[in-house]
Amino acid sequence: MTEEPLAGGRMTPGVVRVGRTVRRPAGPLTAELLHLLEERGFTAAPKHLGVDESGREILTYLDGWVPARFQRWSDEQVAGAGSLLRAFHDATRNSRLAATHPVICHHDPGPNNFVFQNDLPAALIDFDLAAPGDPLEDVGYAAWTWCIASKHGDPVRQAHQVRVLADAYGLPAADRAHLIHATLTRQLQNADFWTRTPCDPADAAERIAWSHREHNFTAANRDTFEAALATSLPA
Numbered sequence: 001m002t003e004e005p006l007a008g009g010r011m012t013p014g015v016v017r018v019g020r021t022v023r024r025p026a027g028p029l030t031a032e033l034l035h036l037l038e039e040r041g042f043t044a045a046p047k048h049l050g051v052d053e054s055g056r057e058i059l060t061y062l063d064g065w066v067p068a069r070f071q072r073w074s075d076e077q078v079a080g081a082g083s084l085l086r087a088f089h090d091a092t093r094n095s096r097l098a099a100t101h102p103v104i105c106h107h108d109p110g111p112n113n114f115v116f117q118n119d120l121p122a123a124l125i126d127f128d129l130a131a132p133g134d135p136l137e138d139v140g141y142a143a144w145t146w147c148i149a150s151k152h153g154d155p156v157r158q159a160h161q162v163r164v165l166a167d168a169y170g171l172p173a174a175d176r177a178h179l180i181h182a183t184l185t186r187q188l189q190n191a192d193f194w195t196r197t198p199c200d201p202a203d204a205a206e207r208i209a210w211s212h213r214e215h216n217f218t219a220a221n222r223d224t225f226e227a228a229l230a231t232s233l234p235a
Contacts, residue, residue, distance in 0.1 A: 082168030140182025
């Protein structure tokens with residue numbers, strides 16, 4: 001059957017659509033994690049169907065579209081990402097895969113790894129970086145990639161959307177106090193990741209510079225972001 005290249009995630013080359021399936025290089029945890037999600041009734045992810053003759057994983061194809069780039073999102077879209085991320089985390093709690101950690105983290109829950117349907121986030125994809133961790137690792141990264149962007153300025157609007165994300169996720173007050181610290185940490189980790197990851201030097205330099213630029217912007221506006229998190233949305 002015809003193979004149609006698929007765009008979206010940045011991490012894994014060679015992802016293609018074949019009919020109603022997706023074929024992709026095998027991820028270290030993908031099969032076990034997708035089976036766990038299916039067992040626990042989490043339907044907002046592909047199902048793992050096995051491997052093909054080339055050793056590629058076979059996943060169900062999810063209808064919808066995946067953003068090609070980061071952009072401004074509506075409050076409703078940000079809230080949809082937050083609630084979906086929470087449901088994903090909850091589906092992994094107290095599992096063998098999470099082991100001694102609270103959850104399995106996606107570790108790249110940016111808009112480029114969500115499938116949109118009816119203009120809203122409807123499913124998570126690309127679990128190659130998934131590993132046991134703390135929920136704030138993902139929520140902090142999502143706050144950055146869904147809400148915070150130096151190129152847009154307007155930190156007050158962005159702070160509001162960080163609060164929208166935290167409320168939709170149901171982030172406890174104790175964790176809200178640490179959310180922006182988690183965002184700053186993930187930005188520096190992203191720079192370090194692209195320093196260590198083999199790829200085109202120009203691409204790596206751009207991603208490293210972007211990570212540091214976003215870290216500086218977040219740090220400069222930390223008080224604004226944290227003040228917004230100290231309140232909750234009206235019921």
